[in-house]
Amino acid sequence: MPKKYKSSSELKKRLWRNKLLYVMLIPGVLYFIIFKYLPMYGLIISFQDYKPYQGITGSEWVGMKHFSRLFTEPDFLNILANTLILFGMNILIYFPIPIILALMLNELRGTFFKRFFQTLVYLPHFMSWVIVVSISFVMVTMDGGIINELLAYFGFAKINFLLSPGWFRPMYILQVIWREAGWGTIIYLASIAAIDPGLYEASRMDGAGRLRQVWHITLPAIRGVIITLFILKIGSVLDLGFEHVYLLLNSMNREVAEIIDTYVYTAGLRQGQFSYSTAIGFFKSIVGLIMVMTVNKVSKKIGEEGVY
Amino acid sequence: MVEDRTFSGRLFSAVNFILLALIALVTVLPFVHVVAGSFTTSAELAANKFVLIPKVWSLEAYKFIFSTNTIFRALGVSIGVTLIGTLFSMFITALMAYGLSRKDLDGRRVFNFLVVFTMLFHGGMIPTFLVVKELGLIDSYAALILPSAISAFNMIILKNFFQNIPEGLEESAKIDGCNDFGILFKIVLPLSLPAIATISLFYAVTYWNTYMSAILYLDNSAKWPIQVLLRQIVVLASGMDHSATLDGTVPPPDQTIKMAVIVVATLPILMVYPFLQKHFAKGAMLGSMKG
Numbered sequence: 001m002p003k004k005y006k007s008s009s010e011l012k013k014r015l016w017r018n019k020l021l022y023v024m025l026i027p028g029v030l031y032f033i034i035f036k037y038l039p040m041y042g043l044i045i046s047f048q049d050y051k052p053y054q055g056i057t058g059s060e061w062v063g064m065k066h067f068s069r070l071f072t073e074p075d076f077l078n079i080l081a082n083t084l085i086l087f088g089m090n091i092l093i094y095f096p097i098p099i100i101l102a103l104m105l106n107e108l109r110g111t112f113f114k115r116f117f118q119t120l121v122y123l124p125h126f127m128s129w130v131i132v133v134s135i136s137f138v139m140v141t142m143d144g145g146i147i148n149e150l151l152a153y154f155g156f157a158k159i160n161f162l163l164s165p166g167w168f169r170p171m172y173i174l175q176v177i178w179r180e181a182g183w184g185t186i187i188y189l190a191s192i193a194a195i196d197p198g199l200y201e202a203s204r205m206d207g208a209g210r211l212r213q214v215w216h217i218t219l220p221a222i223r224g225v226i227i228t229l230f231i232l233k234i235g236s237v238l239d240l241g242f243e244h245v246y247l248l249l250n251s252m253n254r255e256v257a258e259i260i261d262t263y264v265y266t267a268g269l270r271q272g273q274f275s276y277s278t279a280i281g282f283f284k285s286i287v288g289l290i291m292v293m294t295v296n297k298v299s300k301k302i303g304e305e306g307v308y
Numbered sequence: 309m310v311e312d313r314t315f316s317g318r319l320f321s322a323v324n325f326i327l328l329a330l331i332a333l334v335t336v337l338p339f340v341h342v343v344a345g346s347f348t349t350s351a352e353l354a355a356n357k358f359v360l361i362p363k364v365w366s367l368e369a370y371k372f373i374f375s376t377n378t379i380f381r382a383l384g385v386s387i388g389v390t391l392i393g394t395l396f397s398m399f400i401t402a403l404m405a406y407g408l409s410r411k412d413l414d415g416r417r418v419f420n421f422l423v424v425f426t427m428l429f430h431g432g433m434i435p436t437f438l439v440v441k442e443l444g445l446i447d448s449y450a451a452l453i454l455p456s457a458i459s460a461f462n463m464i465i466l467k468n469f470f471q472n473i474p475e476g477l478e479e480s481a482k483i484d485g486c487n488d489f490g491i492l493f494k495i496v497l498p499l500s501l502p503a504i505a506t507i508s509l510f511y512a513v514t515y516w517n518t519y520m521s522a523i524l525y526l527d528n529s530a531k532w533p534i535q536v537l538l539r540q541i542v543v544l545a546s547g548m549d550h551s552a553t554l555d556g557t558v559p560p561p562d563q564t565i566k567m568a569v570i571v572v573a574t575l576p577i578l579m580v581y582p583f584l585q586k587h588f589a590k591g592a593m594l595g596s597m598k599g
Contacts, residue, residue: 014414020488021407025419028404031458032426038439039431045438101331107324119585120332123339126577128517130535134542134570135338138345144563146341149357182335210320235428242433243520247543261433268434269524281432289429 046279066279076263076280083259086245087237089173095233097177098184099226103214105185106192121182132179133247136171137162163252172248172257191225192218227299235292238284260284339574346370346567353563369568379572381530382537385449386516387576389533393453393515398508401463406492408463409470427460433524440525451525452518452533459514462507469503470496509584516577538573542566 015022046066048059070076101121108114124132140147140161148158161167199217208216242261249257258266260280268277340360345353346369348362356363373379408416408423430436436455445451473496481491497504519535526532532540545561 011414014412018410018413018488021410021413024403024407024488024492027400028407028458028463029419031400031454032422034443035436035439035455035457036426036430037422039435040429042431042435042438045435104324104328107321108328109321113325113328117328117332121335122585123578123581124335126513126581127574128519128535130517130519130539130543131570131574134538134566134573135342137542138342138563138566138570139338141563144354146358153357178335178338210317247539264433265524269437274434274438278432278434281434285429285432292428 043278043282045275046282048275050275050278052274062275066276067283069276070279070283078255079258079260079263082256083238083240086169086172086240086259089169090176090240091233093173094176094180095230097181099188099222101181102185102188102192102222103218105189106218107210107214118182118185121185123182124179125183127179129175129179129241129243129247132175133244136175140171163250165253165256168248168253168257172245175244187225187229188222191222195221231292231295231299234295235288237291238287342567342570346564346571348564350562350564366564369562369564370572372565373568373572379534379537379569382532382534383572385531386518386533386535389449389452389518390512390515390576393457394508394511396453397457397459397462397511397515398504401458401466401507401511402492402497402504404458405463405466406470406488406496409467411471411475423460423463437524446525447528447531448525449531452521453515455521455525456514459510462510466500466503466507469500473499505584509580512580513577534573538569541569 042056045056045059047061047063048056049062049065050056050059105114105117108117127135137145139145140159142148142158142160147161151158159167161171195218199221200213203213203217238260240259240261242265245257245259246262246265249262261284264277264281264284267273267280341358344359344362347366348356348359348364349366349368352362352364352366353359407413408419410416440446440451440455445454477495477499478491481495486494517535518533519539522531522533522536526536541561545566
């Protein structure tokens with residue numbers, strides 16, 4: 001925090017002395033202005049009937065037209081529901097897994113195996129969604145996929161996982177778990193490492209077993225981190241990421257698989273409804289911002305740290 | 309922790325170990341299956357179902373996918389974008405991170421806020437697309453790099469790392485006549501190698517995995533990076549939308565060929581990973597603990 005200056009000439013002197021630091025900031029600041037803040041300015045096309053050749057300055061203003069369309073369009077309500085269901089699965093099924101995995105890794109005796117298992121479970125995080133989806137597709141495909149071959153071998157009927165709407169959600173969440181669970185442990189392991197070992201010794205003196213130590217020492221110690229990550233997760237409520245779902249989407253599972261991000265892409269770039277799909281994106285960003293601020297406030301109220 | 313030698317303690321350890329081993333196995337098996345499958349013949353794959361070590365080795369699938377230019381070109385694009393993109397991103401990220409790490413810089417709180425705010429709120433896909441289009445970047449390789457050149461998250465990790473370097477070092481360099489650029493390149497960067505390695509890996513992985521920017525900004529299929537090609541070969545041909553993507557006369561590619569393409573698209577990351585692995589856990593912790 002810079003101190004208060006006695007005079008403006010002193011500030012000028014400081015600014016001049018740090019001129020090279022400001023030069024260093026130029027590329028970064030330009031990047032943020034052009035690729036982050038200009039698009040925010042571009043959000044105003046959601047209040048217009050934007051025509052590419054007329055541009056933002058020439059297009060006609062239509063007020064809240066596109067936003068009111070959102071809530072009357074049955075399509076959109078279905079897409080919102082799909083998005084919320086996948087988000088719910090992320091919170092209820094995925095979120096606890098890295099915590100449990102980190103606790104298990106931490107209870108492992110011997111650094112060799114700890115390293116070894118960590119290396120293996122981190123790995124999928126570095127594969128793109130295309131790779132993850134591709135690997136699962138060659139495994140479940142009808143023509144020679146290992147899963148269907150095994151089903152047939154044990155006398156079950158083959159299942160068309162890729163085209164049946166009922167399998168979309170299980171496949172989605174399994175892929176999320178496979179790719180992210182290991183990587184998600186890093187931050188929990190880091191905060192577990194900061195726990196005072198004396199606490200464990202004291203509890204052993206009191207006769208606590210391993211499970212009780214996990215429950216009464218490790219878990220409470222990482223509560224702050226869990227809450228912080230939970231806040232960040234809540235903030236991304238409508239932001240599931242475009243790529244993953246887009247790759248799984250097809251004409252047969254559209255009913256359950258279309259989410260806000262994929263819809264913005266189809267309606268906006270494929271069908272040219274720029275203003276309407278920008279309104280959808282705007283709605284999504286606002287909801288995210290409100291969620292983060294609310295949950296952050298709540299967590300500060302109940303005595304936790306919050307994100308910012 | 310002290311070794312727990314009670315019976316229940318040992319039982320706990322054993323069960324925990326077995327469960328973790330199973331989890332690790334489930335994590336790697338799909339990939340091992342794909343690698344093994346890519347090195348055998350289709351007949352072998354069909355007969356053996358699950359292949360971990362091929363009985364019949366074959367390079368058939370690789371010969372086939374490298375028989376045309378398509379995959380070479382896509383690999384070339386991905387390699388080029390990854391190398392240039394990573395260097396460029398690291399350079400401007402480090403400059404900005406260093407500037408913002410200096411406590412005597414007036415206005416750093418404002419700059420910091422403007423960066424963090426972009427993590428909470430953004431214009432979204434269409435307005436960003438329009439900016440990229442207005443800049444004339446459609447169908448250019450620059451569209452795969454520039455719109456995501458700085459990750460706010462990476463920049464903050466690096467900034468926090470720089471802040472932990474003792475200020476005395478910078479001051480003494482200044483007395484020796486070093487300017488801010490000299491301090492950054494001669495003192496701060498060499499002291500930050502673990503952080504640089506970590507962030508470089510993050511950027512390189514992101515660029516190697518570039519997919520969304522490619523389908524948004526590239527219309528010309530000759531410029532596709534490997535990930536988009538992979539999707540064309542595996543995802544679209546895996547019994548999805550046959551009518552829409554294949555005209556029915558072209559049979560879907562063999563399992564072994566799909567597997568070989570997956571391996572080719574994954575291999576470069578797998579090769580980089582062991583070299584940087586020891587750094588990134590440390591680096592990622594540093595950043596994430598104090599966002």
